Amino acid sequence: MIIGEYIETFITWLTDYCAPFFDALSYGIGGFIEGFQQLLFGVPFYISIALITLLTWFKAGRWSALFSVLGLLLIYSMGFWFETMQTLALVLSSTSIALLLGVPLGIWTARSVRCSKIARPILDFMQTMPAFVYLIPAVLFFGLGVVPGAFATIIFAMPPVVRLTSLGISQVPVDIIEAARSFGATPRQLLFKVQLPLALPTILTGINQTIMMSLSMVVIAAMISAGGLGEVVLKGITQMKIGLGFEGGIAVVILAILLDRITQGLANKKINKKKI
Numbered sequence: 234m235i236i237g238e239y240i241e242t243f244i245t246w247l248t249d250y251c252a253p254f255f256d257a258l259s260y261g262i263g264g265f266i267e268g269f270q271q272l273l274f275g276v277p278f279y280i281s282i283a284l285i286t287l288l289t290w291f292k293a294g295r296w297s298a299l300f301s302v303l304g305l306l307l308i309y310s311m312g313f314w315f316e317t318m319q320t321l322a323l324v325l326s327s328t329s330i331a332l333l334l335g336v337p338l339g340i341w342t343a344r345s346v347r348c349s350k351i352a353r354p355i356l357d358f359m360q361t362m363p364a365f366v367y368l369i370p371a372v373l374f375f376g377l378g379v380v381p382g383a384f385a386t387i388i389f390a391m392p393p394v395v396r397l398t399s400l401g402i403s404q405v406p407v408d409i410i411e412a413a414r415s416f417g418a419t420p421r422q423l424l425f426k427v428q429l430p431l432a433l434p435t436i437l438t439g440i441n442q443t444i445m446m447s448l449s450m451v452v453i454a455a456m457i458s459a460g461g462l463g464e465v466v467l468k469g470i471t472q473m474k475i476g477l478g479f480e481g482g483i484a485v486v487i488l489a490i491l492l493d494r495i496t497q498g499l500a501n502k503k504i505n506k507k508k509i
Contacts, residue, residue: 248373255374262330263380269322278314282306289491292498297491304487313465313484320461320488323379323454324447327386331443335391336436339398340424349399360392364453372457382451382459390446397439401432441496448489462488 248255273281282305290298308317342349367388371381405428413427429436455463462485469478 244370244373259375259380262326262383263378265330266322266326266379266383269326270319273318273322274315278309281318282309285491289495289498293494294498297494297498300494301491304491308484308487311480311484313462313481316460316462316465316481317484317488320448320451320463320485323383323386323451323459323461324444324492327383327390327447327451328440328444330383331387331391331447332394332440334387335394335439335443336398339395339436339439340402340429342395343399343402344424352395356392356395359388364389364450365456367450368454368457377458379459381457382454385454385457386447386450389450390443393442393446394436394439397442398432398436401435401439402428404435405431437496437499441493444492444496445489448485448492452485 276284282302285305286298286301289301308314338352342352364385367385368381371385375381375384409427409431410423413423418427451459451461452463452466455461455467458464462481465481466478466485469475469481
């Protein structure tokens with residue numbers, strides 16, 4: 234109980250004295266998410282289905298492309314296209330911000346032992362804390378809506394890309410690094426021309442995991458009015474509408490499989506090029 238009191242005091246202090254900062258952050262994140270939403274909402278559904286199918290074909294093969302067509306048409310026929318685009322916009326925006334923060338942090342932890350020792354317990358805390366707990370400070374800082382949902386999603390989904398970016402860079406063979414240094418490569422050249430290209434398949438795996446965790450958290454974020462497919466599932470639970478909840482769950486599964494196949498396809502192609 235003593236720990237809870239200290240945490241509550243700290244959160245109250247933040248909400249009282251850092252309100253302008255959180256307002257500016259809310260405005261920025263909200264505008265970023267709205268940009269994704271306007272982009273997805275502005276494209277007719279048949280064009281979106283065609284583009285996603287082509288992307289799936291090139292990255293994951295024809296069977297995944299066939300699944301893409303059938304799955305997206307099923308979502309549209311169930312009447313959940315708008316909610317699916319809402320969820321996709323929140324996933325893409327949250328993942329983008331998580332990657333902008335997570336990849337540089339992963340590079341830093343790979344290059345600094347001190348940073349790695351400090352970051353490791355923090356990442357453990359972020360990854361093992363129950364997802365519902367993140368909703369509490371998100372609501373206190375930003376109120377209800379899409380922004381607190383994105384805030385909670387970013388915190389929950391960022392650890393995998395940090396860990397796997399650090400792992401990928403750490404696993405670059407020492408002899409390759411020494412060869413690059415012997416040819417006069419600067420630390421910047423070593424990072425961008427040697428370590429990151431060789432670590433890219435592992436980093437892409439981290440991106441895949443971040444997207445999957447973002448999608449799982451976006452559904453939970455419907456409890457604080459983040460909207461999307463999570464709201465459909467939540468409505469099915471609270472109103473005891475089994476069919477509605479099941480249909481919303483199917484739409485979430487279809488979206489998750491498509492995002493997983495596309496990102497896995499990117500990672501597999503990089504691995505194949507690396508082997509060649």
